[in-house]
Amino acid sequence: MSDDLKILEDVANSEYKWGFVSNIESDNAPKGLNEDIVRFISAKKNEPEWLLEYRLKAFRHWQTMTEPVWPNVTYPKVDFQDIIYYSAPKPKVQLDSLDDLDPEIKATFDKLGISLEEQKRLANVAVDAVIDSVSVKTTFRETLLEKGIIFSSFSEAVHEHPELVKKYLGSVVPYTDNFYAALNAAVFSDGSFCYIPKGVRCPMELSTYFRINSAGTGQFERTLIIADEGSYVSYLEGCTAPMRDENQLHAAVVEIVSHAEAQVKYSTVQNWYPGDKEGKGGIFNFVTKRGICLGNKSKISWTQVETGSAVTWKYPSVILKGDNSVGEFYSVAVTNNMQQADTGTKMIHIGKNTSSTIISKGISGGRSHNSYRGLVKINKSADNARNFSQCDSLLLGDQCGAHTFPYLEVSNKSAKVEHEATTSKVGEDQIFYCNQRGISTEDAVGLIVNGYCKEVFNQLPMEFAVEAQKLLAISLEGSVG
Amino acid sequence: MLTIKDLKASVEEKQILNGLNFEVKPGEVHAIMGPNGSGKSTLASVLAGREEYEVTGGEVMFNGEDLLEMNPEDRARAGVFLAFQYPVEIPGVSNANFLKTAVNEVRKSKGLEALDSKQFLKIMQEKMKLVEMDKAMTQRSVNEGFSGGEKKRNEIFQMAMLEPSLAILDETDSGLDIDALRIVANGVNALRDGKRSFIVITHYQRLLDYIVPDFVHVLYKGRIVKSGTKDLALELEEKGYDWIKEEVDATLNA
């Protein structure tokens, strides 16, 4: 983030260079989904024929599929014909000053300690000094361009680097993978594309934060990250500012390809609207995230802090194909009030001497349900594979539920697999101890839970970790009692 | 400063404090002794506001305010500090972070600015010297993996950081080696400034050689049954509690 801040500063001090305004006619597709809608989306985005074909194949396949019912979550059935699958990116409503901002969002900004300048930027306040994300991005991109790094919106990449997109799109998450992946492949709106060339270490954390129109692309986001041999990138998804979205269903797909000796670190903070205390409203977040370690010694780490959404269904996974490759999954999933989360990971060991680590911390408060679901699969070919899994659940009350579903499939005798699981409650003793030092119960719970999640937060880039901690405290408000 | 009148309290339907009277004036050091299970820790818990302990009668005034009406964090912010007999571990939360949160909460309640990291660090270093605490300890998780003696020393360190007006030390001396005992006592003595008051709960008169009390009280069956000066502690050391128990039980049965 410090790099990002530097860029912000640089941009603020430099002139506005390439101010371009995307001029998209503001028509929406009619409600519902059929082949015409898929064609409509593709045409709107001026896509090449091969991509339309890809979308159509995905759509036809999706029609043969049914919604998965195995996750440990319940929610009203989604009517897929009642959704608008294409709406032109709308400019955000401009506010005259921060005083016009929803007080609740303003309060959250303050609690997160987001600077006033940044608040204005996030809330789209019309002020001369406000840094336009387009120009920020331009400067940002120049720095990257010098190193040959491509970081752009998915749509841009389709036009500017069709060979890369064509080669890798669907190579990790094929549209046949699952119901939501198929839906996404058919109707994805936009997302990010990132390519790190051979031997290049990306000098800054790449953040979706800096993407144009990112707010409008949330519903069916598509992300593709390719790290060529010996490269390194740390990628941040999401931002910790409060996110409101009218789209109830979110079905994103993220694909990561890590070549030999390349490393990809992917960090997410997800705080979509969780619904109110009674569980009304809120986002359904059904995400497919998967990475493949293609070559020798490649590495992929997922770190996620999940505090939002009404229903979350998400299993960032790693296919350890290359020998000596490494997969990691660090997760904090917080559920409060009526939230439900079914999240975890899959580590698929194929190469020799592959190793994976899973650290999952589930925290449940209110009447929420929090499930860890993880698969460790050691193929016959994976000699000397190793896995360590630790799944801890913390209960903040007695009306919430924590569940653990570890699956283990070992087909190679040389595998070493360790699994540890604990369930605990925030101790009255701990809270009282904090109280006795002048710390309120709410702050005490925040402190204790943050301590509990330390191993995961340690994996996050520093600035992100600080905000994630504050976010955690906010989402735990009223969780005990 | 602290006035306790006819305090009655019970835990899990069992009456532990049976009409306790007690007064502490600014700057005084009171030692409370008494047999196991007589209610010393219960008294400390009730003063600190622990929920499981139900106050069934009496009143406690602290600097003119009704202490029993306040929630535990407000009592702490008002200057009541309890060094726990069994300090709690908080994994993953560094001692420094914990204390910074606590100190700034207390400051906030007094309308003072929060300390930034640099200011905090400076104060912390001063106080660490006071209890001869190792720097590494401040970076470790609160009490996690601390030895019994280290936990007790950490309580005194926290007290030094929070600068309460009334400190209640519940058997802070038990489990300390000779050197640690001296260090803890020095820490307490350094904080004696003629205004700050202490209630020192202990089983051993040895501590009172280091922290010389103004008064010594015996708590038995939920009441203060005898009060005196430091000499009372010596007498107890020599004779045990039987003679007091007999006296009390005789009057109770009368």
Ligand SMILES: Nc1ncnc2c1ncn2[C@@H]1O[C@H](COP(=O)(O)OP(=O)(O)OP(=O)(O)O)[C@@H](O)[C@H]1O
């Ligand atoms: N949470 C509790 N639940 C049940 N009984 C309790 C509880 N806390 C205290 N008691 C009982 O209350 C009585 C007084 O306990 P307390 O801890 O106050 O004694 P004490 O004087 O501090 O003893 P010691 O010298 O051993 O520390 C004991 O009989 C104890 O078992």
Ligand SMILES: [Mg+2]
């Ligand atoms: Mg006791």
